[in-house]
Amino acid sequence: MLQYIFRRILEMIPILFIVSILIFYFIHLIPGDPARLVAGQDATLEEVNRIRENLGLNDPIWQQYLSYMQGIIQGDLGVSLKTGLPVTEMFANRFMNSIYLTFASIIWALIFGILIGTISAVFKNKMPDYLGMVTAVSGISVPNFWLGLILIQIFSVQLGWLPTGGAEDWKSYVLPAVSLGAGIMAMIARFTRSSLLETLGADFIRTGRAKGLKEFILISKHALRNSMIPVVTITGLQFGFLLGGSVVVETVFSFPGMGRLLIDSIAFRDYPVIQAELLLFSVEFILVNLLVDILYSYLNPKIRTSTA
Amino acid sequence: MKNTILQVERLQTEFTNDKKKVKVLHGVNFHIKKGEVLGLVGESGCGKSLTSLSIMRLFKGTTARISDGEILFQKNKEEEIDLTNIPEEEMRMLRGKQIAMIFQEPMTSLNPVMKIGEQLTEPICLHLGYGKKKARTHAINMLENVGIPRADEVINEYPHQLSGGMRQRVMIAMAMSCNPQLLIADEPTTALDVTIQAQILDLMRQLQQDQNMSMLLITHDLGVVAEMCDRVVVMYAGKVIEEASVLDLFESPKHPYTKGLIASVPKIGNLKEKLSSIKGRVPTPENMPEGCKFAPRCEEAMPICFQKEPATKAFKGNRHCSCWLYDDEMRDVSV
Ligand SMILES: Nc1ncnc2c1ncn2[C@@H]1O[C@H](COP(=O)(O)OP(=O)(O)OP(=O)(O)O)[C@@H](O)[C@H]1O
Ligand SMILES: [Mg+2]
Numbered sequence: 043m044l045q046y047i048f049r050r051i052l053e054m055i056p057i058l059f060i061v062s063i064l065i066f067y068f069i070h071l072i073p074g075d076p077a078r079l080v081a082g083q084d085a086t087l088e089e090v091n092r093i094r095e096n097l098g099l100n101d102p103i104w105q106q107y108l109s110y111m112q113g114i115i116q117g118d119l120g121v122s123l124k125t126g127l128p129v130t131e132m133f134a135n136r137f138m139n140s141i142y143l144t145f146a147s148i149i150w151a152l153i154f155g156i157l158i159g160t161i162s163a164v165f166k167n168k169m170p171d172y173l174g175m176v177t178a179v180s181g182i183s184v185p186n187f188w189l190g191l192i193l194i195q196i197f198s199v200q201l202g203w204l205p206t207g208g209a210e211d212w213k214s215y216v217l218p219a220v221s222l223g224a225g226i227m228a229m230i231a232r233f234t235r236s237s238l239l240e241t242l243g244a245d246f247i248r249t250g251r252a253k254g255l256k257e258f259i260l261i262s263k264h265a266l267r268n269s270m271i272p273v274v275t276i277t278g279l280q281f282g283f284l285l286g287g288s289v290v291v292e293t294v295f296s297f298p299g300m301g302r303l304l305i306d307s308i309a310f311r312d313y314p315v316i317q318a319e320l321l322l323f324s325v326e327f328i329l330v331n332l333l334v335d336i337l338y339s340y341l342n343p344k345i346r347t348s349t350a
Numbered sequence: 351m352k353n354t355i356l357q358v359e360r361l362q363t364e365f366t367n368d369k370k371k372v373k374v375l376h377g378v379n380f381h382i383k384k385g386e387v388l389g390l391v392g393e394s395g396c397g398k399s400l401t402s403l404s405i406m407r408l409f410k411g412t413t414a415r416i417s418d419g420e421i422l423f424q425k426n427k428e429e430e431i432d433l434t435n436i437p438e439e440e441m442r443m444l445r446g447k448q449i450a451m452i453f454q455e456p457m458t459s460l461n462p463v464m465k466i467g468e469q470l471t472e473p474i475c476l477h478l479g480y481g482k483k484k485a486r487t488h489a490i491n492m493l494e495n496v497g498i499p500r501a502d503e504v505i506n507e508y509p510h511q512l513s514g515g516m517r518q519r520v521m522i523a524m525a526m527s528c529n530p531q532l533l534i535a536d537e538p539t540t541a542l543d544v545t546i547q548a549q550i551l552d553l554m555r556q557l558q559q560d561q562n563m564s565m566l567l568i569t570h571d572l573g574v575v576a577e578m579c580d581r582v583v584v585m586y587a588g589k590v591i592e593e594a595s596v597l598d599l600f601e602s603p604k605h606p607y608t609k610g611l612i613a614s615v616p617k618i619g620n621l622k623e624k625l626s627s628i629k630g631r632v633p634t635p636e637n638m639p640e641g642c643k644f645a646p647r648c649e650e651a652m653p654i655c656f657q658k659e660p661a662t663k664a665f666k667g668n669r670h671c672s673c674w675l676y677d678d679e680m681r682d683v684s685v
Contacts, residue, residue: 342463
């Protein structure tokens with residue numbers, strides 16, 4: 043197993059290499075002159091040229107790329123054009139905030155998604171099933187910024203229970219995590235339901251009943267674990283949407299995270315920040331998919347025993 | 351104290367499809383004696399599996415329901431209970447403990463994501479109240495009893511690592527682990543190849559004799575019946591049409607359907623002879639014929655057969671048959 047994980051991490055290197063080239067290339071396609079941005083509107087042409095020379099923008103693009111990659115290997119993500127601070131420094135707190143937020147939303151999505159999906163499957167075509175699936179459909183169709191605004195209106199403005207934004211303590215994470223995870227929660231609920239229904243019709247469930255097992259044990263121990271295989275897969279795939287959604291949700295909640303920083307940086311054309319951030323998102327996405335594969339083989343012994 | 355472990359009386363089971371009731375079992379009668387192997391035979395779709403599921407009340411997830419009849423089970427020396435009307439919780443505690451079951455599909459009847467040991471110890475912990483460690487020892491013993499080599503390793507393996515025959519042995523070990531009084535085996539060897547089939551049948555017969563356990567063996571293979579059973583019940587379209595000891599049945603089948611079944615078994619020695627088969631098909635539950643359900647396919651059918659169902663008549667040697675041929679008055683009338 044460890045060997046497998048190690049191999050998978052090695053495989054990430056060429057993927058990231060290609061991704062970094064693409065990101066670098068596309069960023070350079072964006073119209074606009076970074077040197078002009080740094081210098082300001084009133085700067086003279088000479089000043090702008092000098093800045094361009096200093097930033098290395100006159101070098102051929104492959105050379106720029108190489109020196110950029112050299113920096114990354116040494117842990118240097120460049121310097122923000124807007125603030126003049128090293129990008130790593132700008133990321134420090136925001137990165138952890140965003141990681142917490144992402145995890146909080148995934149976890150609530152998993153817990154409630156699996157719970158709702160299970161209840162729906164067990165009470166198939168009865169009231170709890172309809173309620174659960176209505177919740178799921180609304181979760182998928184309501185855009186997360188809209189959900190965020192409604193939640194702020196209810197829980198912050200009217201009830202005053204939770205803050206409208208920031209990232210001070212756990213309370214400020216509740217509403218953003220709920221808005222961010224709602225779509226995935228709904229998706230997980232639906233997949234859990236259909237997958238569990240299929241599993242409940244399997245022969246080994248009948249074997250379990252013939253052994254005299256309680257229905258609860260049968261569902262929680264025998265059926266759910268089998269049903270989680272497709273659920274884990276889609277959760278991994280949905281993670282990309284989560285990263286995208288975080289940009290919107292963090293803006294709605296003025297959350298000091300990577301998503302909002304990305305929006306701000308794009309508005310300012312802060313290329314080094316955008317570039318570093320996209321790269322980081324890619325790493326996250328690839329890591330999550332690795333995690334999914336590991337979980338997958340844990341859930342499915344057939345895969346585990348053949349890769350071991 | 352009675353000598354009968356299970357008595358099925360007038361059992362009727364039906365499905366409800368789109369609010370419409372479809373009756374599949376039309377009053378099934380038979381009994382199983384203590385320590386006896388009873389064969390239940392009949393063509394595909396005649397309701398053999400449904401009969402066994404009715405005994406176990408394994409209806410969850412289907413629309414099946416017992417609509418009439420009783421299933422009397424001798425729970426212990428003093429107590430006889432009717433399985434059709436005990437509470438679900440009591441029924442659940444009987445399953446796997448006093449009545450165990452083996453299914454046809456060894457490949458899919460075990461949970462693919464749980465180790466053999468985990469699945470095997472479940473009923474042991476549940477019904478015998480053993481702790482983890484003791485249950486494990488017991489499970490390894492059971493695996494050895496059913497002839498699984500390196501039982502202490504197999505217990506840590508997953509079903510997909512075992513062959514079909516091995517899996518069926520595991521199923522047998524699981525069914526036998528709580529020492530049931532009655533074992534129901536629904537075509538336990540149909541999915542296995544012939545040599546494995548013989549081994550599994552030998553094993554079951556041997557375990558059954560060691561424990562003096564009663565067994566209901568469902569099959570459509572008369573060869574299996576001849577080898578394994580003491581008595582046979584023949585079903586046709588949701589009814590028992592003949593019941594006899596194995597010897598009697600093969601020697602002098604009474605019902606034309608039974609005769610047809612026996613004639614369609616290939617025999618060594620006359621391979622050149624064309625195999626006879628029963629013409630026509632089993633009627634579906636939705637369009638059951640009037641009168642005797644076998645009449646449209648019967649070579650000996652008489653006018654009365656198409657009008658009225660024959661009653662079950664008792665014969666010498668404790669055998670039963672439902673056919674107008676043996677109703678002397680009717681025979682006289684029709685001749
Ligand atoms: N959901 C259902 N609704 C209506 N009829 C059903 C349903 N499920 C099964 N049946 C009918 O029940 C009858 C008995 O099925 P059963 O599985 O008991 O047959 P069997 O004798 O075990 O056959 P086989 O040898 O193929 O296993 C069949 O004729 C089938 O059409
Ligand atoms: Mg069957």
